[in-house]
Amino acid sequence: xxxxxxxxxxxxxxxxxxxxxxxxxxxxxxxxxxxxxxxxxxxxxxxxxxxxxxxxxxxxxxxxxxxxxxxxxxxxxxxxxxxxxxxxxxxxxxxxxxxxxxxxxxxxxxxxxxxxxxxxxxxxxxxxxxxxxxxxxxxxxxxxxxxxxxxxxxxxxxxxxxxxxxxxxxxxxxxxxxxxxxxxxxxxxxxxxxxxxxxxxxxxxxxxxxxxxxxxxxxxxxxxxxxxxxxxxxxxxxxxxxxxxxxxxxxxxxxxxxxxxxxxxxxxxxxxxxxxxxxxxxxxxxxxxxxxx
Amino acid sequence: xxxxxxxxxxxxxxxxxxxxxxxxxxxxxxxxxxxxxxxxxxxxxxxxxxxxxxxxxxxxxxxxxxxxxxxxxxxxxxxxxxxxxxxxxxxxxxxxxxxxxxxxxxxxxxxxxxxxxxxxxxxxxxxxxxxxxxxxxxxxxxxxxxxxxxxxxxxxxxxxxxxxxxxxxxxxxxxxxxxxxxxxxxxxxxxxxxxxxxxxxxxxxxxxxxxxxxxxxxxxxxxxxxxxxxxxxxxxxxxxxxxxxxxxxxx
Numbered sequence: 034x035x036x037x038x039x040x041x042x043x044x045x046x047x048x049x050x051x052x053x054x055x056x057x058x059x060x061x062x063x064x065x066x067x068x069x070x071x072x073x074x075x076x077x078x079x080x081x082x083x084x085x086x087x088x089x090x091x092x093x094x095x096x097x098x099x100x101x102x103x104x105x106x107x108x109x110x111x112x113x114x115x116x117x118x119x120x121x122x123x124x125x126x127x128x129x130x131x132x133x134x135x136x137x138x139x140x141x142x143x144x145x146x147x148x149x150x151x152x153x154x155x156x157x158x159x160x161x162x163x164x165x166x167x168x169x170x171x172x173x174x175x176x177x178x179x180x181x182x183x184x185x186x187x188x189x190x191x192x193x194x195x196x197x198x199x200x201x202x203x204x205x206x207x208x209x210x211x212x213x214x215x216x217x218x219x220x221x222x223x224x225x226x227x228x229x230x231x232x233x234x235x236x237x238x239x240x241x242x243x244x245x246x247x248x249x250x251x252x253x254x255x256x257x258x259x260x261x262x263x264x265x266x267x268x269x270x271x272x273x274x275x276x277x278x279x280x281x282x283x284x285x286x287x288x289x290x291x292x293x294x295x296x297x298x299x300x301x302x303x304x305x306x307x308x309x310x311x312x313x314x315x316x317x318x319x320x321x322x323x324x325x326x
Numbered sequence: 327x328x329x330x331x332x333x334x335x336x337x338x339x340x341x342x343x344x345x346x347x348x349x350x351x352x353x354x355x356x357x358x359x360x361x362x363x364x365x366x367x368x369x370x371x372x373x374x375x376x377x378x379x380x381x382x383x384x385x386x387x388x389x390x391x392x393x394x395x396x397x398x399x400x401x402x403x404x405x406x407x408x409x410x411x412x413x414x415x416x417x418x419x420x421x422x423x424x425x426x427x428x429x430x431x432x433x434x435x436x437x438x439x440x441x442x443x444x445x446x447x448x449x450x451x452x453x454x455x456x457x458x459x460x461x462x463x464x465x466x467x468x469x470x471x472x473x474x475x476x477x478x479x480x481x482x483x484x485x486x487x488x489x490x491x492x493x494x495x496x497x498x499x500x501x502x503x504x505x506x507x508x509x510x511x512x513x514x515x516x517x518x519x520x521x522x523x524x525x526x527x528x529x530x531x532x533x534x535x536x537x538x539x540x541x542x543x544x545x546x547x548x549x550x551x552x553x554x555x556x557x558x559x560x561x562x563x564x565x566x567x568x569x570x571x572x573x574x575x576x577x
Contacts, residue, residue: 035402035433038429038432038433039433042429049420107416110416110417111412111414111415111416112415112416112417112418114382114410114412114414114415114416115410115412115415115417115430115469115472117380117381117382118380118405118408118410118412119405119430119433119434120401120402120403120404120405120406120433120434121401121402121405121433122401122402123401125402323384324377324382324383324384325381325382325383326377326382326383
């Protein structure tokens with residue numbers, strides 16, 4: 034492929050940067066948290082849960098920070114003039130940028146997952162290979178989605194400070210996503226949302242899992258077999274335990290049966306693919322139209 | 327058709343940024359094998375024109391062809407056959423000179439040895455030094471080495487003498503001669519007028535986005551009624567002053 038030298042160069046940039054390895058370190062540091070709730074929920078598969086915990090918090094911000102400068106950085110330093118002079122279409126430049134950054138982030142995050150797996154193996158013994166591999170794939174899907182968002186931000190902005198503001202705004206929105214969704218839901222329907230006794234509303238639950246990290250949690254919870262929710266696995270298990278009440282949105286707790294079809298956890302793969310595909314398509318549209326400088 | 331087509335053809339090319347017309351109805355033909363000096367005062371539109379030739383920028387109207395190809399539609403083929411030394415560029419500070427050249431060679435799918443290209447531009451003793459430690463002259467030399475990768479049919483050099491000491495200037499001049507002897511076309515913009523005189527077959531003078539004069543130095547002297555020993559600088563000043571004095575030409 035024409036763009037593979039660029040992709041290699043980009044992945045080397047990521048892998049030789051401190052950022053990628055700080056991300057991996059934080060995922061391990063934050064992810065490894067043995068709890069009784071976690072152990073009770075999934076037993077030895079708590080090791081897989083560690084990956085979810087670390088990735089859920091740090092992968093989105095880490096992948097964004099690693100990728101949001103991919104184009105804007107070249108614009109501000111002027112190296113984009115060499116980049117654009119290569120025998121590549123602008124679409125190929127975007128593909129090379131995104132895939133290279135993804136490989137860099139992916140390698141760092143796989144290293145973190147393997148480190149957590151190693152720690153878990155020593156601490157708790159063997160865990161399920163299928164949930165582990167499934168979670169690894171889900172993690173790479175989340176990484177690709179976040180890199181796509183970062184590349185989009187980098188493409189549509191003309192100044193680094195604007196790109197950084199875009200990243201910060203995205204993180205704020207996803208951080209407060211539950212509050213935003215429940216407020217909008219209440220404003221539209223007039224029904225107050227009590228997270229301890231959430232209304233059995235399909236659209237409400239669907240909206241809660243539309244962020245990349247929400248979809249990731251839904252998918253990995255499914256792989257761990259704890260329940261259908263965008264919350265972390267041990268919270269979901271706690272919510273579904275008899276006689277316990279926590280403020281979490283879990284499909285099985287709100288709906289009799291499994292809820293509407295569109296809340297099936299497997300559809301979170303579609304959500305993540307949309308988060309990967311739509312930003313890349315938008316970035317391509319912006320980058321291939323008009324002036325590139 | 328494209329094998330015999332001119333190296334560069336611009337037909338009524340205009341580039342506007344809002345109300346500002348950076349390039350105004352530019353008609354330009356650069357034949358294969360010639361060394362064409364593209365002159366103009368700062369802000370005349372030289373770099374914009376080069377950006378249009380390379381599809382960095384898109385024309386508001388008019389058409390551009392490079393080596394007989396559309397630089398937008400055929401960007402891969404055009405960039406494969408063109409070497410570029412851009413103006414006001416930046417390098418990858420944490421990468422060595424060798425890595426810079428190797429990256430371009432890899433992208434162009436040629437097996438040029440970075441060492442020999444770097445030797446050629448005078449960076450033979452800095453092959454493995456990081457570009458972040460380079461002086462502006464060394465950066466310019468490195469960019470020239472990157473432009474030379476793959477023996478391009480057309481070299482587009484935007485202010486190639488910028489930041490160079492006299493040795494560097496002479497080396498660039500020698501390389502331009504070597505490249506034209508090889509059969510390459512060289513198109514370069516500059517406001518270092520003395521060097522243009524030494525290097526170019528033909529000269530085009532751009533002023534306020536318009537090509538106000540074009541020809542050999544002798545033809546330009548005749549046109550401006552300059553004396554036979556007038557330098558490019560004399561001719562240039564006369565040409566651009568005349569346009570400045572002509573109130574109708576200024577926007």
